[in-house]
Amino acid sequence: MSALEPTTPSAPQRAGWAWRPYALTLPALLLLVAVIGYPLLTIVLRSLSEPQWGLQNYAWFFGAPVNLTVLQRTFTISAWVTVVCVLCAYPYAYLMTAVGPRVRLVLVLCVLIPFWVSGVVRTLSWVILLQDSGVINSLLRSAGFDGVRLIRTQTGVVIGMAQVLLPFMILPLYSVMKGIDLRLVQAARSLGARPSRAFFTVYLPLSLPGVYAGAIIVFILALGFYITPALLGGPRSTMLSTLVQTQVLSLLQWGRGGAMGVVLLIATFVLLALAAPVMRSRYREAGRR
């Protein structure tokens, strides 16, 4: 590793060039300020200044029951998606650590293929699958469940979103599980713990950082989802993103749309701040290893 021996010999000779690394990041930073920083600032300002200066847009947002319903629904759907992802990803990631390299390659490919296939195309697939004349409904009908509605319902949105987000849960979980020392589980067993007890008292707590990291990522991404709910959802499963889009594009209410966007942005960054300590401690662990 290069970190073992710092490159001191060349350091004095480069002393006059201390600004150079900053110069290298400058073009990217300028673009970042112009295409992310300035637009976000514009949105914050508009939410506070249109039609006049003040907090009226925020008062409107938190005052209208419709908006609060959508806000609550956005969090509920995201929570369901996160739960589904954790439940599906946990056994899957565990199996990835337990099998031989060949099967593992197949399992990894199964995770990466959907990761790589165009997001719009994947949502299109779900439209085809979930529509009233779709595959899943024909299967359900032949099994005797008639008239189950999936498209334009919250269930449909959760199924579609969870599939899109599952890789973001599996990958961090796998990277944590890979590092768990299985001899600890053996030790618990040799001291008389039954397999289930060994799992719940030793393995599960050790894997929790992975669950936590994956869940936060999935939840944050789910909060801002736009395409999947727009295509799979109906009026009763509208999420915050769709509301923002309606306010801005259809009603030209930049102030109100902006206020909603700012709320979404703040929620995202608060969650990230909550997750940061966990992630950092994981990095430190990785560094020690």
Add this chain to the structure above:
Amino acid sequence: MEMKPLTRLILGLVCLLVAIWLVAPTLVVVPMSFNENKSLAFPPQGFSWQWYQNFATNPEWSTSFLNSLKVASLVAVLATVLGTLAAFGLDRMKARPANLLRMLMLTPMVVPGVVLAIGIYAVYLDAQLVGTLTGFVLAHTILALPFVLIAVSANLEVFDRRLETAAASLGAGALTTFRTVTLPLILPGILSGLLFAFATSFDEIVVSLFITNPYLKTLPVQIFSSITRDADPTVAAVGTILLFATTILIGGGMLLLGRERKGRV
């Protein structure tokens, strides 16, 4: 961990179901694309190539496809250059400012798409960049930048900087050192960054939906409006083509990664 045979069986079954759930939905576009009727109802009827023909001949589809190729190629180059420069800069900075700047540069990954989209749309309306090539390239570049940064940084982390010192001590100038020592060793990272950047731009939809206009549409925008407008199996044909194209791209990427791993050992 030891498991009872029953637990093992259940675990295997659950994982099989999850794997099917991950992969199978994507494949459903393939049979739909050969549908004889203009419908997306399952199961498809008959067999025909007409939707592929429509994709190739209908200017709405072929133009948006060419637009996407154009935008994604420009984005791949621009994002790779900016991202690689930034990754180098961060690698050679003190840890504290480097971490701060890195976090800043990764923000495009976590800012909710719609929030970013209305912000960029607002700015573009003022700057008259809506529906322009420049507008698309700039917006997609900033979204692709984090992926390049991550790919190149990962490579720089395992790069042994003493090799540069060695080259310098043997009389090579900074540029020669970079060209003959540094660049070849981190090339896999740069190339996978390039690939990621291209894919990000080619697939980007949320921001594109806002900054598009009838004069400049990218393929995802065209797919989206087609899905919301009517049940046209051309989208299934496009989906199938994209599916095969990405599979080939992933294959290429995997080969690169495989080479890189072998080189490192």
